[in-house]
Each structure stands twice: as C-alpha cells, then as structure tokens.
Amino acid sequence: MSNFSKTFSSTLGKKLIMCLTGLFLCSFLLIHLIGNFQLFKDDAGLAFNEYAYFMTNFPPIKVVSYLLYLSILVHTIWAIMLTQKNKAARPISYAKKGGNGSIWSSRNMGILGTMIFVFIAVHMSNFWYNYHWGTTPYIEYRTDLNTGVTQVKELTEAEFTGHLSYVDNGVQIIKAKDLYKAVAFSFQQLWIVALYVAAMAALAFHLLHGFQSAFQTLGWNHSKYKPLINFLGVWVFSVLVPIGFAAMPLYFFFK
Template identity: 70%
Template sequence: MSNFSKTFSSTLGKKLVMSLTGLFLCVFLIVHLIGNLQIFKADDGLAFNQYAHFMTHFPPIKIISYLLYLSIIVHSVWALILTRRNKAARPIGYAIKPKDGSIWSSRNMGILGTIIFIFIVVHMSNFWFKYHQGYTPFVEYQTNLKTGETTTRVLDASEFKEYVTYVDNGIQITQSEDLYKEVYTAFQQWWLVLFYVIAMAALAFHLIHGFQSAFQTLGWNHRKYFPIAKFVGLWGFGILIPLAYVAMPLYVFLTNL
C-alpha cells in the first residue's frame, strides 16, 4: 500500500477528507442560497426559474455539481465509518460521562448528520429529481422591456420544447420549466415546512461545530486567525445561513395561508 493510500485510509486521513469536503459543501451553501433568494422577487418566479436553468445547463456548473454529489456521499460515508470506529474503540460507555467541555453539537454530530442526509434525499426527490425528469409544470413569461411589466401564461407539455428566451417587438419572451411553481406547491404542506425547519436547525448545530473543527483538522488554527473562523462558523454558517434557508419555506407557507 502506498503512503498516499495509507494516509487516506487512516483515521486522520478520513478526517482530512471530511474537512475538505465539508468546507466545499459550505461554499456550495453560500452559492445555492444566493440563487434561492430569487424566490423573494416579485416577478412570478422568472428570476428563480432562470437561475434553476443556469445551474442545470451551464457546463462548468454541471461539472461542479458532480463534485458536489461525490462530496456529499464521501462526507457521509466517512462520517459513518469514523463513528463506528469510535464506538468500536469504546464499546462500553462511560459510567459517568466526562465533563470535557465539549458542546452538545460536537457530541451528536452523527445524529445531526443523519437528519441532514435524510433532508438532502427528501429535498432532491421533491425538486432536483422532478426538475430533471420533466415532472415540473411549464410557464411562459412576457416582459415589456419599456414598462418592465411581466405577465405569465401556463404552457401545456405539448407547447414546451426547451428553455428559450428572445425579444419580439419589445417583448422579452421566456419559456421555462416552472420549478418556482413546484416549490410553491410543495411548501404549502405544513409537515414539509416543519421538516425543513427541523433540518435547518440540525444543519445549524452541525455547522457550528463542523466549520471550526475542519480548520483545526487542517492545521489552520493559528491563535490570531482561528477566532475569525469560530466567529464565521457560529454567526455565518451556524445562524445566518440556516435562518436564510428556513425563511424561504416559511415565507411561501405563510403567504399562502
């Protein structure tokens, strides 16, 4: 076995892989959030559907998406292996749990990760799968370039061939799969919104510990800069980003009561 293989088959190697894939997923969370915020635009979903088309058809983004799927799988599998190794190393629990100063999230990363993984499966089956398999409805937008006014028309499956956008006599016409409508329909179900709230709470706790832990594992824990990583991990990834994500299903649900 080569030194490279030995390194990445060891516990430390797996932690390194988890740190790198975890930080990559953190970057994805930011990019995905920026796109998802288009749902708050009062344009009947035009900007959101344009974003969805771009993310699924722009070649560089498609390549990155495959890296994303691989990162999710590797991060999850490695986490499971490390958890099993830790339990095997200490098959009998402590009679009295040591007060080592660890926070709740650090002691329950396995539970939090499981909730997040279930969320990813549900989320992708609700939106990613339907969008890629053509199960979403279709829509046409007509935007007057002088006034900025946009009107919409639902398209039948027979009318829609592919995503197009063009200008005709001062009117910009865009025909698209209507993922926006699919999102609005899904988030009118209270139980799904509640599940998203729980999942985002789990994500918050997972990121609070995981973000700064990744920096420690990678050796980026200089006393001058590590407090910045802790601050970003807590307030950025632990609070702001999960709140922004959960705001979307809550907004859709509450505006349709």
C-alpha cells in the first residue's frame, strides 16, 4: 500500500476527508440557499425556473454537481466507518455525558447525519429526478417588453420542445419546465413539510458541531481566527441557513 493510500485510510486521513467534503457541502448550502430564494418572488416561478435550468445545464455547474453527489456519498460512508471504528475502540459508553447543546450534537452526529441523508434522498427524488426524467409540468411566459406585463400559460408535453428563450415582436417568450409548480405542490403536503423542517433542525445541530470541528481537524483553531469560525458556525450555518431552507416549505404550506 502506498503512503498516499495509508494516509487516507488512517483515522486522521478519514477525518481529513470528512472535513474537506463537509466544508465543500457547506459552501454548496449557501449557494443553493441564495438560488432558492427565487421561490419567494411573486412572478409565477419565472426567476426560479430560469435558475433551475441554469443550474442543470451550465457545464461548469454540472461538473460541480457531480462533485457534490460524490462528496455526499464519501462524507456519509466515511462517517459510518469512523463511527464504527470509534465504537469498536470504546465498546463501553461513558458513565456520564454532558448536557449542553454542542456536546449533545457531537455525540449524535450519526443520528443527525442519517436524518439528513434520508432527507436528501427524498429531496432528490421529488425534485432533481422528476425534473430530469419525471412528470415536471411545462409553462410558457410571455412578457411585453414595453409594459413589463407577463402572461402565463401551461403547456402540454406535445407543446414543449425544450427550454426556449427568445424575443418576438417586442414580446419575450420563455418556455420552461415548471419546477416552481412542482415545488409548490409538494410543499402543500404536510408530511413533506414536516420532514423538511425536522431535517433542517437536524442540519442545524449537525453543523453546530461539524463546521467548527472541520477547522480543528485542519489545525485552523488559532485564537485569532476562532471567534470568526465560531460565529460562522453558529449564526450563519447553524441558524440562518437551516431557517432559510425551512422557511420555503412553510411559506408554500401556509400561503
């Protein structure tokens, strides 16, 4: 076995892979959240559907997407391997366990991660899979460039020949898959909304420990940077990001 293989098969190597994939997933969460804010626009889903098309068809984004899927799998598999190794090394639980939030989250990273993984599977099935190969509906937007007024028309599968965007006699015409409508329909179902909110709560606790732990693994825990890392880990990734994602299903459910 080469030194490279030995390094990444060791406990330290696994932790390094966990922290790198975890930080990559954190960066994706921020970008995905900003893009999904298009759901709150009162434009019949025009901005969100254009965003969805861009994210699934722009070549550099597609490459990053494949890296994202790989990171999710690697992060999950390595987490299971580390958990099993830790259990094998310490078969008897500690007699006394701490009670504060951060210690609880660090003790239950496996449970939290499992909840998040189940959520990702449901999320990908409902939206990503259906958008590419499923029953996502179709829509046409006609915007008068002089008045700014947009007319919306649902399209049949026969009328939809692919994503189009062009101008004809002062009218901008956009034909797209209506992922916005699919999202709105899904978020009117109580069990899906409950799953999303519960998953975001799990994500909050997962990131509360995971974000700061990643920088400790990298050795970036100097007192000069620790306050900033703690601030980002708590208020940005453990509070604002989960609240932002949870707000979307709640918005459509109560709209």
